[in-house]
Amino acid sequence: MIFGDLLAPDLDNSDVRLFTSADRPAPETDPLVELVSAVNMAGLDASEGALLLHAGGVCLPDGSTAVLCGPSGSGKTTLTASLTAAGLAYVTDETVRMDPATLAVTPFRKPLSVKLGSQRLLEHLAPDERFDDSPWLVPPQSLGGPSLPSGRLEPRLLLFPTYRDDGDGALRPMAPGLAAYLLGKNSSRLAQVSGGALTCLTRVVRRVPAYEISYADTHTVAELLVRALESA
């Protein structure tokens, strides 16, 4: 057997087919994904000293911003898209950049990256050209939400979402210590935050209330969050 080739039995025909690397079809990936990834990295590089959270963000016209924080697969993008469709402005679906002193949020309106696990929930955002192995890249203007307000974006609500088929959709307050811990765990370059990582994390959770939610229905959650953000 030659390394690099794939020897695969075809069970239907009871014979053996030899695929060489030259025969293998080109991977079905969207070349734009790499470009967007490179832009994301450049954005991180340009944010030295800021708190960089793996989070989605949406805001009200007055700049009150909800930060949807969590690891990949927690439903950030799905929820961000739903909240934007519900009338909130899109801030980002990837990285919330927060000033460590003022906590002001810098928008990062990259194309939404709708990963395979979320695509069935956001079928209406499917692009015309699909690549089997790639997330969908959805332009922010396709979401239908309002424009960003011109003023400063202030975090008013921290949300740690989990998508579950049996999620009850209830908004539950989270202890500030746990919120600070989860923010830190879902951040990039934490050691480089100006003024110290712990100082910044504790400042965030002392100023901004944190909630967790386990949800199955994005529309119900969107209504709930809009109300919570408006009253925050």
Place this chain on the structure above:
Amino acid sequence: MTADEPLRRTEQYEVAEVDGDLLLYDGTTLQLLSGPAATVWTLVDGHRSQNEIIGEVSRRHPGGEGQVATDVAKFLFDLEIRGMVERVPALKVQYSLADPVGWTRDGNEVLLIHLADGRRPLLTVTGAQVWESVVASDDLDSCLVRVRAAYPDAPDDLAEQVVALLEQLVDAGFLRRTGQD
């Protein structure tokens, strides 16, 4: 780790308190200690031993003392394995010959000579035994073992009497004491 040795935190963690929870960060790893775990971390102060910490945690979080003891011991063990907690090296009490002092055995007695001022006290039988034990020992504990071996029927307060004699010799300038009680 023995249960009676004082424990202390190692230095690499920055700590922040948030509503009773503790965030620990060493520049790479972030950790959260809540409830009794935060209490234990606070009690690791360089003075308290594991047993003392268990007693204090049991007092602050009453109910299920046996389980508290097990959980706290396991937690402290985990902290030590992770290099977050360490034992405080014990400082043993040591007595050594002061300078300038000479001595010699004379029959059942020991004659001390202070070479600076010429004082020459004489230690009789028991005192001579204590003297020879202390100069032959690395620390007080070893000295007491030697004296106890020489006087197996001695009263229970033998150690106190030996220490009292050694302290007199320190005050008189014939011995030097290091370490702490």
